Amino acid sequence: MARETISDDTHGVVYEFAPEMEPVRTVEPNTSLTFETRDSLNGAIQTDDDLLEEIPEEVNAATGSVAVEGADPGDVLRVEIEDVRLAEDHGRVVTTPGFGLMQDDEDVEAPFTRITPVEDGENYDDGRPRVRFGERSIPADPCIGTIGVAPAEESYTTLVPHDHGGNLDTNDVTTGSVLYLPVFQSGAMLAMGDSKAVMADGEMCGTGAEIATDVDVTLDVIFDPEFDLERPLIDTGDHWKTVASAETMEAATKLAHKDAMKLLSEEHGYSPTEAHTFGSLVGGWRSPRSSTRW
Amino acid sequence: MARETISDDTHGVVYEFAPEMEPVRTVEPNTSLTFETRDSLNGAIQTDDDLLEEIPEEVNAATGSVAVEGADPGDVLRVEIEDVRLAEDHGRVVTTPGFGLMQDDEDVEAPFTRITPVEDGENYDDGRPRVRFGERSIPADPCIGTIGVAPAEESYTTLVPHDHGGNLDTNDVTTGSVLYLPVFQSGAMLAMGDSKAVMADGEMCGTGAEIATDVDVTLDVIFDPEFDLERPLIDTGDHWKTVASAETMEAATKLAHKDAMKLLSEEHGYSPTEAHTFGSLVGGWRSPRSSTRW
Incomplete structure (x- = not known):
């Protein structure tokens, strides 16, 4: 069609x-x-x-x-x-x-x-x-x-x-x-x-x-x-990207990280604290040269 | 030695x-x-x-x-x-x-x-x-x-x-x-x-x-x-990263972009306005899948 x-x-x-x-x-x-x-x-x-x-x-x-x-x-x-x-x-x-x-x-x-x-x-x-x-x-x-x-x-x-x-x-x-x-x-x-x-x-x-x-x-x-x-969420094929909008970049960052924590909790059964600390190890991404998956 | x-x-x-x-x-x-x-x-x-x-x-x-x-x-x-x-x-x-x-x-x-x-x-x-x-x-x-x-x-x-x-x-x-x-x-x-x-x-x-x-x-x-x-500047091999610190993320972002504009002006002979607009096309980077160089 x-x-x-x-x-x-x-x-x-x-x-x-x-x-x-x-x-x-x-x-x-x-x-x-x-x-x-x-x-x-x-x-x-x-x-x-x-x-x-x-x-x-x-x-x-x-x-x-x-x-x-x-x-x-x-x-x-x-x-x-x-x-x-x-x-x-x-x-x-x-x-x-x-x-x-x-x-x-x-x-x-x-x-x-x-x-x-x-x-x-x-x-x-x-x-x-x-x-x-x-x-x-x-x-x-x-x-x-x-x-x-x-x-x-x-x-x-x-x-x-x-x-x-x-x-x-x-x-x-x-x-x-x-x-x-x-x-x-x-x-x-x-x-x-x-x-x-x-x-x-x-x-x-x-x-x-x-x-x-x-x-x-x-x-x-x-x-x-x-x-x-x-809020909006993007799967780029390589990464999940949480997307948050707010009055300040700090406030938007918090919302986006909170959304990422929810995803990590959902996927791995983490408590919010585990999702927060795990996210602090693997969140964001690195330049292509050193990009890794796990 | x-x-x-x-x-x-x-x-x-x-x-x-x-x-x-x-x-x-x-x-x-x-x-x-x-x-x-x-x-x-x-x-x-x-x-x-x-x-x-x-x-x-x-x-x-x-x-x-x-x-x-x-x-x-x-x-x-x-x-x-x-x-x-x-x-x-x-x-x-x-x-x-x-x-x-x-x-x-x-x-x-x-x-x-x-x-x-x-x-x-x-x-x-x-x-x-x-x-x-x-x-x-x-x-x-x-x-x-x-x-x-x-x-x-x-x-x-x-x-x-x-x-x-x-x-x-x-x-x-x-x-x-x-x-x-x-x-x-x-x-x-x-x-x-x-x-x-x-x-x-x-x-x-x-x-x-x-x-x-x-x-x-x-x-x-x-x-x-x-x-x-x-301010600090990093060459990762793939990218130049300008690094700025300030009280707010917005202020730090401005400083980092201004530094990037200076680099673009130095490299390409751009006016500040040209560096600003060129930077708005090529700054930052994309996920590895679609990363490009020029």
Whole structure:
């Protein structure tokens, strides 16, 4: 059966994850779809001279939402990310006044735009497209910036992350990963967009190489899971990544570690104290050279 | 020529990095040494029944300091870490009241101790020792927790990190890495200790598997460097890691990214804005599966 496409143009986009969301399509569990996503800035930036003077009111358009039949609060939505393909021939990385990690740094110019052309992967041994930044070529490593479901009570614009997902900007949300999201509302209501051709862990300037993509996913539901998932969780194939959002990095770190402790307790029968101390030995990960499994 | 040993027992240890430090030994640049380090808790914890009721006044003993001839403020001390060997047959991971990421978590018991026996690597195909946590075996991945030089003006106990290094607790300070430290005082005055048999990135409970080690290093000096190094910098062989310490994670992240921007500007001739945006594409790193270089 052909994989159905959910398109930003024909099905529509949202700029808010809200408790009540209208589905553009309802699918059965274990359905494979392609989401077409536009770039986070809605095509406004096409040359180095296009400057983003401020964050627009509508940013990070998320294609959807898609309802999954039978998904109810307490279930878990399983999003297998099979492929994230670049759908235009250039991305863009920008600074904007009052935005990003270095917004108070006098040496950093804002607004500033650098178009990042995409080179076809056929020219490279590994077949991987390249993202150009000036004279340098970076292997493309596409990821989805904003992906989430209808939240429990509050509404969140697509510019912020929280327990429902949203603007996670985590570069492990990529080809080959499985993202698990808590279901807070009937149907779950998945929407996604804000993809990057490549993005640093941290997205320090506030954007990666923002770009339109076609995203192949299979959506499934884990009904009545034994594990009480409170926040997004990613299986990269190599690692389980707990993902927490909070007002400070310290608070987010605590939540993410607490979630990791819960996983370790579930897997190994550890007490919270054992999970905490075991996690203090094996949590996080090392550079590839010395990466180990056990 | 035999590699000289600097011993915690015979040469001594420090519990403070201070502007004025007495060298236990003075060596020429490009000298290879072995530092013998004791465990961070001075041998006080030998069974699961030994509990750490509070952080002792003297903790993280650092063997040294060693002066390097000719090193002057503005120079850079280059510490090539050739080997970190486990020097006792068990480590220990502990919680202590009022210490560590989860100190306010009611589910976590403190004090708590888990002895982590070391199994010989000869029993494993990869020849790597294992660290036991209950029934599980973790491949040993020793790192140095506390390593630093005499600071510019203030004194810092070996329990805290800052621009001089100190209690960095960064698991990239390990075999095969090169650590660069700013020289603030004549002779630099290097001391190190607080090693772990294995430690999570984040050391959430406040310790890794604390253990005595023998550390082979070669100390050298980069005189009058072109690059103005303000804080520790690590070359892991795969990545450059800027290391910053501050009151909040946000502030430390800004400093570390600013340092990375300086490196990118130096290497590629980028303006600060170009370095910032390029860094937002390639900074950080991905899980091993998808790790790329460019």
